[in-house]
Amino acid sequence: MKFSVFISKKAICAELTATTKEGVITELVQSLVNAGDIKDADKADIIKAIMKREELGSTGIGRGVAVPHTKHASVEKLIGTVGVSPAGLDFESLDGQVASLFFLLVSPPDRPGDHLRALENISRQLRDDMFCRLLRQSKTIEDISQLLDEADGSSFGT
Amino acid sequence: MRPADKLVRAAAGFQCQIELERAGQIADCRSILSLLTLGATQGSELVLRAQGPDADEAIRVIRLMFDQQFDEHNVEQST
Numbered sequence: 001m002k003f004s005v006f007i008s009k010k011a012i013c014a015e016l017t018a019t020t021k022e023g024v025i026t027e028l029v030q031s032l033v034n035a036g037d038i039k040d041a042d043k044a045d046i047i048k049a050i051m052k053r054e055e056l057g058s059t060g061i062g063r064g065v066a067v068p069h070t071k072h073a074s075v076e077k078l079i080g081t082v083g084v085s086p087a088g089l090d091f092e093s094l095d096g097q098v099a100s101l102f103f104l105l106v107s108p109p110d111r112p113g114d115h116l117r118a119l120e121n122i123s124r125q126l127r128d129d130m131f132c133r134l135l136r137q138s139k140t141i142e143d144i145s146q147l148l149d150e151a152d153g154s155s156f157g158t
Numbered sequence: 159m160r161p162a163d164k165l166v167r168a169a170a171g172f173q174c175q176i177e178l179e180r181a182g183q184i185a186d187c188r189s190i191l192s193l194l195t196l197g198a199t200q201g202s203e204l205v206l207r208a209q210g211p212d213a214d215e216a217i218r219v220i221r222l223m224f225d226q227q228f229d230e231h232n233v234e235q236s237t
């Protein structure tokens with residue numbers, strides 16, 4: 001599933017400022033609210049659901065990447081955003097490293113496989129060192145947006 | 159994604175190489191990033207392969223994990 005299908009470009013965060021797991025999840029969800037992808041009234045519940053999923057095991061998958069996600073009845077299609085934390089933060093990742101790249105996903109409960117199809121694309125792109133490096137170096141929403149477009153065009157990964 | 163996490167943790171306990179294959183694509187069981195690239199959803203057909211000194215035991219343990227549905231019991235199985 002290509003980035004353009006599920007990433008809300010208006011919600012991309014080029015410079016995350018949060019320093020904690022809950023903080024960064026809140027910042028990314030707020031960004032989806034600001035972009036109009038999630039209603040403000042659902043924000044607290046979505047953050048709570050994502051944190052609950054994290055309690056079952058961190059979604060910090062290593063290589064400085066985390067993919068916090070949840071299902072939530074308030075969304076009609078899979079929606080996600082990307083954030084870069086220049087400083088990185090402790091996300092209790094599997095490999096013990098700090099996380100600096102975040103892909104947050106919210107999917108409708110009746111489409112349980114969608115986020116796995118998104119994760120398939122995310123993980124394939126992230127195996128490419130160049131993609132990871134360019135994403136970390138991105139300073140603006142436009143940089144990230146362009147990078148995702150190029151990835152969709154198969155410039156990275158295989 | 160939780161089953162993938164559990165697979166990685168289980169695979170780390172063996173010396174042998176453990177691979178999962180889906181539709182011709184092969185993933186290393188020690189890497190969650192590799193496993194996620196399979197895009198395997200519930201019901202996907204996978205081939206499990208292990209090579210090394212404790213391969214038989216690895217196959218037995220991992221097959222059991224699949225049989226027991228990773229102890230998820232219908233609770234958000236695919237997340």
